[in-house]
Amino acid sequence: MDITRVNRINxxxxxxxxxxxxxxxxxxxxxxxxxxxxxxxxxxVAKAGADLIEFGVPYSDPLADGPTIQAAGEVALANNVNTDxxxxxxxxxxxxxxxxxxxxxxxxxxxxxxxxRFAQKAAESGVDGVIAPDLPPEEAAPWVEAATKFGIxxxxxxxxxxxxxxxxxxxxxxxxxxxxxxxxxxxxxxANLPSNLTDFIYRxxxxxxxxxxxxxxISEPEQAKDVSGIADGVIxxxxxxxxxxxxxxxxxxxxxxYMSRIREAMDT
Amino acid sequence: MQRLLPDERxxxxxxxxxxxxxxxxxxxxxxxxxxxxxxxxxAFQDELAFYQREYISRPTxxxxxxxxxxHYGRAKIYLKRExxxxxxxxxxxxxxxxxxxAKRMGKKRIIAETGAGQHGVAxxxxxxxFGLECEVYMGEEDTRRQSLNVFRMNLLGSDVIPVTSGTKxxxxxxxxxxxxxxxxxxxxxxxLGSVGGPHPYPMMVRDFQTIxxxxxxxxxxxxxxxxxxxxxACVGGGSNAMGxxxxxxxxxxxxxxxxxxxxxxxxxxxxxxxxxGDKGILHGSLSYLLQDEYGQVLPAHSISAGLDYPGVGPEHxxxxxxxxxxxxxxxxxxxxxxxxxxxxxxxxxxxxxxSHAVAYIDKMxxxxxKDDIIVVNLSGRGDKDVQVxxxxxxxxx
Numbered sequence: 001m002d003i004t005r006v007n008r009i010n011x012x013x014x015x016x017x018x019x020x021x022x023x024x025x026x027x028x029x030x031x032x033x034x035x036x037x038x039x040x041x042x043x044x045v046a047k048a049g050a051d052l053i054e055f056g057v058p059y060s061d062p063l064a065d066g067p068t069i070q071a072a073g074e075v076a077l078a079n080n081v082n083t084d085x086x087x088x089x090x091x092x093x094x095x096x097x098x099x100x101x102x103x104x105x106x107x108x109x110x111x112x113x114x115x116x117r118f119a120q121k122a123a124e125s126g127v128d129g130v131i132a133p134d135l136p137p138e139e140a141a142p143w144v145e146a147a148t149k150f151g152i153x154x155x156x157x158x159x160x161x162x163x164x165x166x167x168x169x170x171x172x173x174x175x176x177x178x179x180x181x182x183x184x185x186x187x188x189x190x191a192n193l194p195s196n197l198t199d200f201i202y203r204x205x206x207x208x209x210x211x212x213x214x215x216x217x218i219s220e221p222e223q224a225k226d227v228s229g230i231a232d233g234v235i236x237x238x239x240x241x242x243x244x245x246x247x248x249x250x251x252x253x254x255x256x257x258y259m260s261r262i263r264e265a266m267d268t
Numbered sequence: 269m270q271r272l273l274p275d276e277r278x279x280x281x282x283x284x285x286x287x288x289x290x291x292x293x294x295x296x297x298x299x300x301x302x303x304x305x306x307x308x309x310x311a312f313q314d315e316l317a318f319y320q321r322e323y324i325s326r327p328t329x330x331x332x333x334x335x336x337x338x339h340y341g342r343a344k345i346y347l348k349r350e351x352x353x354x355x356x357x358x359x360x361x362x363x364x365x366x367x368x369x370a371k372r373m374g375k376k377r378i379i380a381e382t383g384a385g386q387h388g389v390a391x392x393x394x395x396x397x398f399g400l401e402c403e404v405y406m407g408e409e410d411t412r413r414q415s416l417n418v419f420r421m422n423l424l425g426s427d428v429i430p431v432t433s434g435t436k437x438x439x440x441x442x443x444x445x446x447x448x449x450x451x452x453x454x455x456x457x458x459x460l461g462s463v464g465g466p467h468p469y470p471m472m473v474r475d476f477q478t479i480x481x482x483x484x485x486x487x488x489x490x491x492x493x494x495x496x497x498x499x500x501a502c503v504g505g506g507s508n509a510m511g512x513x514x515x516x517x518x519x520x521x522x523x524x525x526x527x528x529x530x531x532x533x534x535x536x537x538x539x540x541x542x543x544x545g546d547k548g549i550l551h552g553s554l555s556y557l558l559q560d561e562y563g564q565v566l567p568a569h570s571i572s573a574g575l576d577y578p579g580v581g582p583e584h585x586x587x588x589x590x591x592x593x594x595x596x597x598x599x600x601x602x603x604x605x606x607x608x609x610x611x612x613x614x615x616x617x618x619x620x621x622x623s624h625a626v627a628y629i630d631k632m633x634x635x636x637x638k639d640d641i642i643v644v645n646l647s648g649r650g651d652k653d654v655q656v657x658x659x660x661x662x663x664x665x
Binding site: 059060061062063064066067070074077082083084106107108109110111112113133134135136138139156157158159160161162163166170181184185186 | 277285286287288289290291292293294295433434439440443446447450451452453454546547548549550551552554557559561562563564565566
């Protein structure tokens with residue numbers, strides 16, 4: 001098994017670093033608002049300038065998520081979306097999209113599917129990495145081993161409450177990039193990002209050489225621009241998912257327009 | 269017997285652990301540290317013992333149920349009267365312990381989840397006693413089923429937050445409590461009500477509930493000069509069962525946990541992960557769990573809101589897999605029969621949760637003789653359940 005997947009993520013960050021740009025990393029909920037449209041959305045955001053796409057697996061008990069992503073997940077589950085559906089969507093998207101895709105999923109979906117089976121099927125479907133928001137380093141060893149065997153990047157999260165010792169350990173285990181949770185809380189758009197975000201990112205920066213992507217709370221182009229000044233990647237989730245919910249039939253066009261606005265703000 | 273479980277990362281073999289967002293990990297480390305410090309601290313233990321004695325009203329009795337014994341004509345049946353604890357259930361054993369810990373950790377605000385309201389009331393009570401701010405998450409469905417308990421919590425000075433996500437029951441109340449904790453982790457203490465959740469909760473809650481088993485051991489020795497042959501307790505999350513089982517694990521006494529079979533195990537509408545679940549992760553620990561083939565958690569069902577939960581504490585999974593305890597189940601209807609029987613024959617209204625343990629006597633008594641001794645953990649009183657029981661019996665109040 002080759003390791004092109006981790007490399008594909010690394011290549012994106014290497015290239016952006018050379019160009020002195022920051023990665024735009026939208027999050028979409030697989031199967032939301034429906035299965036087919038979520039595939040169209042994935043392709044659309046890739047073409048609208050996304051450098052990496054997070055694709056969420058809906059879950060019955062998403063305890064790290066705020067109301068927007070919870071609600072989208074409930075819709076997706078009602079659309080009978082499961083792990084196989086999500087992987088199949090990625091496989092289909094791969095027909096037209098080269099952008100790295102990272103699956104965001106709660107650990108029980110991986111555990112129940114079987115660690116090696118999940119890693120293998122993900123790799124075969126063209127998934128590049130997996131983020132499990134409820135899997136701290138203490139419990140991550142079996143999954144990291146299985147994922148690594150199939151070239152899947154295990155992206156780990158650090159939080160403002162993490163001690164330096166924890167950040168070092170997490171960064172070591174994290175492949176592709178380190179996901180920096182901007183605030184103490186669940187996912188969801190916020191009017192203001194925490195005032196100590198810069199200090200936090202600088203603290204992480206001192207402890208690891210890996211690319212740092214910041215997520216949770218970012219919704220406005222101005223915020224994305226600010227974060228792109230200190231981080232290597234900007235993750236936009238709830239704001240995009242919320243906009244897709246509101247836009248109804250026009251959601252693909254709305255998502256494309258929103259991504260372009262964010263991209264522009266980040267690049268100027 | 270000195271047991272070394274869980275290990276330092278909270279594992280009972282493969283079960284337990286800490287499956288939570290990174291934001292909470294430092295808080296869990298602090299909690300482990302604080303608990304390790306105070307569990308052996310004489311001043312803390314003295315204060316805890318004082319409140320157990322003077323406030324909760326411990327020790328609770330080990331009552332020989334003479335008429336119930338006569339009714340079956342076989343083993344002698346004793347009831348461990350946790351229903352006589354202040355607030356009406358064993359839940360206060362845990363909330364007083366954790367609230368004392370929260371105070372020592374300098375936390376001013378506690379949050380809790382509740383199903384039937386027993387743990388919510390016990391949390392609100394401990395918060396009032398120690399001057400802590402308290403908010404209780406409760407599924408909207410449960411706030412309707414247990415409106416009286418919502419008002420009790422309000423009277424005690426706590427806010428009840430109805431949870432409208434997911435199944436609107438205990439499982440989702442716990443999700444919402446964890447979301448609150450992730451948001452307010454620096455100021456807030458999460459007072460978890462059962463032996464589930466991430467380490468150190470399964471160990472800590474077990475330790476605070478073990479007083480039930482320690483008292484039982486002494487009391488049965490005094491009454492009968494020996495240990496019981498059987499101990500029966502209901503299992504939702506499993507804290508009352510862990511509490512009474514713990515001092516007897518690995519001894520001759522057979523430990524039987526009774527899960528809610530709801531409308532029957534075959535109906536799919538039950539709350540019996542140890543009988544019908546598979547290994548999985550919920551609310552921070554690995555244990556048996558009701559889930560589909562993709563790991564989506566399935567809704568539980570029980571007439572008893574306190575047992576209406578798709579997961580179970582990880583140590584029970586460990587006990588089951590190592591044959592250190594047995595697990596059985598009892599349907600809604602069987603629990604209702606036991607509720608009526610104990611009320612009429614002993615003048616004791618058992619909680620619907622505890623009625624599951626009482627109901628199991630009927631299923632196992634035939635294999636006992638007059639020389640055998642059974643202890644049933646009567647974990648709570650049934651006053652809170654009269655509306656539910658009336659509805660189930662078709663009585664219009």
